[in-house]
Amino acid sequence: MKAARRPLFWYGLAMWILSAVISTLLIQLGALIMSDVPTAGKRIAKDDFVNTAKLDTAASAIAQNETLLDRKSGEIEDARFMLRSRELDYANQRASFENWVKTRSATGSNSQNAEVIERAQAIELLKLEERKAARQVEDLQQEVVTINRSLKDLRGQRTAILAAANAPFQKAQRREVLKVFLFRLALTLPLLLIAGWLAMKKRQSTYWPVYRGFIIFALFAFFVELVPYLPSYGGYVRYIVGILLALLLAHFSTRGMARYLQKKQNEENRPETEKRKAIAYETAIKKISECICPSCDRPFGAPKNRKSVNDAETKVDFCVHCGFCLFNSCENCGQRENSFYKFCGSCGVPSGTPATNPQG
Ligand SMILES: [Zn+2]
């Protein structure tokens, strides 16, 4: 049973809508400001940190060597072709010479020694040519090996030049991330501080719905505009910030709870007539209907029957924990009623002073 007047409910709802509207407007205003402010910083590219002069030198040297290598490969092909044809020339000439020599010994003519010498010399010459071609091939192969070696060196140099850019690039990146974060922190931290102060000091203010809208906005700014921009440093910062937030939350909730318990303790020590005045009418009606003592906030009666206060098991007139008077009887007709009711629900006579616990 709710004792709050209906307009109060609508008023509360309207105030929440007001808070939501205010926070939405502030969020959009904030987004507009953020889009106009260069928070993203300049883009950093790795190329900015490469020694381009050195890299160009290495690249052109590599290109030169590659062209040279191509040319030498072609030359080797030609030289090998030449060698093969020289080998064939020599082999043919030698075979025909041997045949000729055999024929000559068969016919027994020894008179042409000069011709033998001449032909043998011609064959020697061919052999010489063949050796020259072979040497040509070997020389070219040696050159190719040298070129390949220097190409490997140059490529290693190029890799080293590119790798040298890594460290300064990462450093600049980290610095940029930190800069962006600090800038956002500078914008968000004041909002959070103001929101925290409002939440602690201005709960009872007439303008609380407006302040509440501001607090929602500050929380949104914190989680959307700041948290995603936390520098990671391998995840350390995120976890540390998370732990700090949890500690802060634990600190404030424990303190709030301690304060609440202290308040309740003080209330319980006061005389019951004073306690009654301190409890709001609507709150008291609502709590008793839910089987919660409005004085000590502890449940009374059997939990399974808490829905209906008039069940036999829950017919407790005084709080079993603090002795607070929950139900009393009408002085006129004797009907059992919630002790906070201002009129008897049965006969309509205004309720008198509620019976108080003799010990309370
Ligand atoms: Zn109680």
Ligand SMILES: [Zn+2]
């Ligand atoms: Zn009555």
